[in-house]
Amino acid sequence: MSELTEARQKSLLAYCRIDAAEADESDLLQTLYDSALSYMEQAGVSEPADGTPRRAQYDLCVNYLVLDAYDRRDVTITGTIAAENPAFRRMLNQLKLTESVPDSGT
Template sequence: MALDAIRETTLKAYCRVDELSAEEEELFSALYNAAVGYMVQAGVREPPEYTPRRAQFDLCVNYLVLDSWDRRDVSFMGTSAAENPSFRRLLNQLKLTEPDVSNLDTSGSGEDEAE
């Protein structure tokens, strides 16, 4: 869940954030970690390598970070905001296509124990 330099650059570009103070850098990193945690708890594991699925995962994380970054204030003025439908579609697609791990051997032996 570490925010590497390349991922941080693309995330900041998505959020249209240029320079941050040291405190803001820590907050930005915490928001990223919280967003990745949200996705994992929602049933979507972080893909290990860059694939189209990873691009979708990253877009969902970007949305969550930007939403949290923009809503740092305690009060919210104006009409109530609705969730971005593009985010919801991506999250639903990722959840529905999450590889099934229930049939995988997690014992580490690589042998069928039913023999």
């Protein structure tokens, strides 16, 4: 799995709107990041090369997963009904459908 670099951490903190003072939860952020990467891998989406449009989509999906897990840390959810973001689902499906298939030689 990819290490949570300082630049990537800054990007996640900004996306999740986590104040730098709260960033002391870096162990939590690392755990949520690792979980998001694992989810993507298990969904059949490999980590793309840096600097590609596919990487931007991948990073947005990871950001969404981290934010969702950060916001829903409580055991129960109260308030309005929570539903999955359809934009996230479309982007994840697109990444899955465009995942390159390794050449098996057959």
